[in-house]
Amino acid sequence: MRINNITPNYYNTESHRVSCIVPAYNAVNTLSGCIYGLVNQTYQNLEIIIVDDGSKDGTGMLCDEYAEQYANVRVIHQGNSGVSIARNAGLKQATGDRIFFVDADDEVLPTYVEKLIAEDADWVLGGYQNGAHRIELKNERYNHSEIPRFFLSHFHRLYTTVPWGKLYRTSIIKDQELKFDPRIRLGEDLVFNLNYLLYCNSIALIPSVGYRYIQEGVGAEKYHLHAEEIAYTIRQVDSSADMLRKKYGGASFCCRDIKRTLIGTYPLTRILDGDSEYETLYLKTFPDKDKKYLWNDVLCSPYLRGKRYIKYYIKSYRIAAALHMMRKLLFACCKYYV
Incomplete structure (x- = not known):
């Protein structure tokens, strides 16, 4: 697969070298759009480091094609180790005096680096x-x-x-x-x-x-x-x-809000199945609060989180999943308030 080049309007080529780190895992369906925006940046002094994190869908081969086609693209292949180790591998190899990250399923406009480095x-x-x-x-x-x-x-x-x-x-x-x-x-x-x-x-x-x-x-x-x-x-x-x-x-x-957001990542399905770990975590983190406050906390409330899931399921036409969530949420709320 090849990317069609556009003619970039290069400027300020003697300034800072910038390194871009792209962790990629099973990203064969999205990586092209990501790399297209990077290789067509209006800022010329740019290296692109793609870290293939043990992909099994052809992402690694696609990365190698980009490295062959573009002189400023480098590839690191590693066994599947997670996004943190992938980013750290990119940091270790980066030669620029500025660094930015792009996820393999995201895209950037051609002037993206030009605007940041200014x-x-x-x-x-x-x-x-x-x-x-x-x-x-x-x-x-x-x-x-x-x-x-x-x-x-x-x-x-x-x-x-x-x-x-x-x-x-x-x-x-x-x-x-x-x-x-x-x-x-x-x-x-x-x-x-x-x-x-x-x-x-x-x-x-x-x-x-x-x-x-x-x-x-x-x-x-x-x-x-x-x-x-x-x-x-x-x-x-x-x-x-x-x-x-x-x-x-x-x-x-x-x-405080950052910690509430982190607590709100605890799996909702586990909470609605009666798991008490969630309440314990919340009350230990915020000892000045109680169980009732948890269920009314805008970021952490299982009830409000469940409503957001129901809206998402309906919006994506997953009606059966929405109905299932409604039933579990209703049962959990009745159990709590009784």
């Missing part, structure tokens, strides 16, 4: 589009003493907690030996970004929306996370927040 900051964040949903950031800049304000204003939003949609300074990652934690299956990017934030002295937000985030389904449920996994991630979040508070003289780095 800002000289330790961390540059842009907006994204998910279907008809468009997130466009205001043009803002935060220097060292203002980073606590950046955290309070933005760090509860998706565009700050994910690895994509932003540009990192390589020297910070390598000097501080920052890595994605392979023990975390969901939230590894959030913890990585918190650790990266600890060493940032400047952050720029740009209004450009050059990243197309393609999300399928209600993703968190597929991980079937256990309570201890979520608790471990919460401990890493608390540790990072403590270090940030110390650095900034006790400034507020409240992660």
